[in-house]
Amino acid sequence: xxxxxxxxxxxxxxxxxxxxxxxxxxxxATPYLFWYVQSPGQGLQLLLKYFSGDTLVxxxxxxxxxxxxxxxxxxxxxxxxxxxxxAEYFCAVAPRxxxxxxxxxxxxxxxxx
Amino acid sequence: xxxxxxNPRHLVRRRGQEAxxxxxxxxxxxxxxxxxxxxxxxxxxxxxxxxxxIIDESGMPKERFSAEFPKxxxxxxxxxQVVRGDSAAYFCASSPRGTGDITNTGELFFGEGSxxxxx
Numbered sequence: 001x002x003x004x005x006x007x008x009x010x011x012x013x014x015x016x017x018x019x020x021x022x023x024x025x026x027x028x029a030t031p032y033l034f035w036y037v038q039s040p041g042q043g044l045q046l047l048l049k050y051f052s053g054d055t056l057v058x059x060x061x062x063x064x065x066x067x068x069x070x071x072x073x074x075x076x077x078x079x080x081x082x083x084x085x086x087a088e089y090f091c092a093v094a095p096r097x098x099x100x101x102x103x104x105x106x107x108x109x110x111x112x113x
Numbered sequence: 114x115x116x117x118x119x120n121p122r123h124l125v126r127r128r129g130q131e132a133x134x135x136x137x138x139x140x141x142x143x144x145x146x147x148x149x150x151x152x153x154x155x156x157x158x159x160x161x162x163x164x165x166x167i168i169d170e171s172g173m174p175k176e177r178f179s180a181e182f183p184k185x186x187x188x189x190x191x192x193x194q195v196v197r198g199d200s201a202a203y204f205c206a207s208s209p210r211g212t213g214d215i216t217n218t219g220e221l222f223f224g225e226g227s228x229x230x231x232x
Contacts, residue, residue, distance in 0.1 A: 004155075034220065043117070043204060043223035044156075090155060100169065101146070101206075101221060105155035 003027075004093050006104035013081050014112050021076040021107050023091030031093040033074040034101070035065055038088040047089075050074060061085070086111045117207050118187075119224035127232050132192040132199070134227045138207030145188045146221060147180060150202040159203075162188060195231045202226045 003026045013019055025031065032051055036044040048059025055067040065076045074091060091104040118137040126132050138145050143164050148156040158172040162182035173180065177195075182188040192199055206221035 043225040046220045103156040
């Protein structure tokens with residue numbers, strides 16, 4: 001069965017520190033991969049996506065993610081976190097021949113001054 | 114270009130009443146997805162619709178829940194005889210094309226959600 005795992009439920013980092021949010025997926029073939037961000041009371045906004053090609057993808061707001069096929073991972077990174085990055089982050093996969101987007105349970109990011 | 118519009122943003126119902134949630138996709142989008150988000154859980158897929166067709170409803174509960182996306186007007190998620198366990202945020206997302214035919218972005222554009230509280 002397809003699944004998306006975000007092992008970290010909650011992460012706290014200091015402003016200016018680097019960030020890495022983990023995402024692993026379980027699927028027979030490499031799916032499309034996405035990271036979304038959700039601010040409190042809001043809908044989800046796409047940060048970045050991987051379809052094919054270069055395994056390091058750049059997104060908005062200074063985020064990047066690296067696809068590692070051998071590890072079935074798509075971890076999200078940011079070199080220097082800002083207070084406004086505090087939000088819920090969701091990893092999602094979409095099978096290339098399917099109709100669904102599968103979301104992880106999310107990682108809640110707190111940024112401390 | 115307006116984004117995905119959902120209404121109402123907040124809805125309170127008593128047990129046994131009906132809840133209707135509406136979603137107007139982005140202009141030019143003909144694919145609509147509904148997701149449910151429970152506290153401290155991820156988004157759970159419910160149903161995927163195109164205009165006048167239900168493509169995939171594998172995530173919909175078998176009873177009390179239904180969805181439609183008519184030729185004219187918004188998509189509607191309908192919950193009959195609501196129970197407390199239906200309390201959640203319901204998100205609608207639209208896409209210009211379905212995931213089975215991704216040739217461009219394939220990304221989903223989300224609305225701000227409808228938060229249902231069942232008393």
